[in-house]
Amino acid sequence: MESPRVDAELLLAHVLAVPRARLLTLDDVPVDAATRFEELLAQRTDRVPLQHLTGRAAFRHLELAVGPGVFVPRPETELLVEWVLERLTGLDGPVVVDLGSGSGAIALSIAHEHPGARVTAVERDPGAIAWTRHNALSRIGAGDTPVGVVEGDMTDPALLGELDGRVDVVVSNPPYVPDGARVPREVAEHDPPLALWGGPDGLDVVRGMLGVAARLLRPGGWLGIEHADQQGTALPALVRAHGGYTDVEDHPDLAGRPRFTTARLG
Ligand SMILES: C[S@@+](CC[C@H](N)C(=O)[O-])C[C@H]1O[C@@H](n2cnc3c(N)ncnc32)[C@H](O)[C@@H]1O
Known part of the structure; x- marks a missing residue:
């Protein structure tokens, strides 16, 4: 992957519905969010575009x-x-x-x-x-x-x-x-x-x-x-x-x- 860390952070932020910068001060990830995050990571690893997983593209x-x-x-x-x-x-x-x-x-x-x-x-x-x-x-x-x-x-x-x-x-x-x-x-x-x-x-x-x-x-x-x-x-x-x-x-x-x-x- 070209930018695995950024992609992972953006997916976690998406699952938690918070801005990416908020991850820095995050103490805990609820179990259901962690499960959803793992599903999205698996899809991204299977080359589904990040933007299809979040449903949004910045332009x-x-x-x-x-x-x-x-x-x-x-x-x-x-x-x-x-x-x-x-x-x-x-x-x-x-x-x-x-x-x-x-x-x-x-x-x-x-x-x-x-x-x-x-x-x-x-x-x-x-x-x-x-x-x-x-x-x-x-x-x-x-x-x-x-x-x-x-x-x-x-x-x-x-x-x-x-x-x-x-x-x-x-x-x-x-x-x-x-x-x-x-x-x-x-x-x-x-x-x-x-x-x-x-x-x-x-x-x-x-x-x-x-x-x-x-x-x-x-x-x-x-x-x-x-x-x-x-x-x-x-x-x-x-x-x-x-x-x-x-x-x-x-x-x-x-x-x-x-x-x-x-x-x-x-
Ligand atoms: C490379 S994409 C660009 C989409 C958008 N303008 C962008 O920059 O993100 C090319 C677009 O042209 C459309 N397209 C292809 N051939 C076309 C045609 N003959 N007439 C009109 N649209 C066409 C495609 O369906 C696609 O949405």
Whole structure:
């Protein structure tokens, strides 16, 4: 396991319904909690993702509900959101589309951190969109600007026709793992296949989406797409070859690995 101590502490804190820091001053664990803790440890050892066991995933300032059927949001995607928020600075009621929204991590963070943004989350997988909707509804309860959730395919040429030429930022963390790539058991057995696999080079869905994004964006609007470590040259090349986009740039994550490509509609 990558971080067994942290995972164990978070599971114990979850069972006891206390913050992790509270464990430092804990004198005793009731027997029923200890039994439940052991069950969860066994599942974690069997590579069930920590977030499926606690039912929550932290992402930027939010805690999202997650579980079987939805992709667990990853910390590296927080940087893509940061980039989107920078593009929105000073805009009143900007229009944003999140393609392949899953738990809603990107869409809901943008609505939370740029109040008044008009955000639409698009998701194709019927299993995943139940989580998108659930999390979107909880954020309205928490006082955030509502996010529209639309069941649709990000490669569909007719997607969101009503937003043609009106979108300030299109953002996506699409499925981008090349078919047949080796991934950890947590990922292979628990993230939904539609969230992962992107064809022989991992870029099939992106290829289908570039035209849709170009149609949705207003002139000067921005596109940001997350990608795999090994796609830091191929994805920018694909965007350049598509035509219509300018300022094509790739960005590293905090570990210095190529992580997302951005471009502007010319
Ligand atoms: C890597 S996950 C990202 C989820 C979320 N945006 C995040 O960053 O945590 C990709 C998501 O895209 C969805 N998806 C895959 N192909 C799609 C398509 N053609 N149209 C719309 N959504 C799609 C998957 O179901 C999955 O929820």
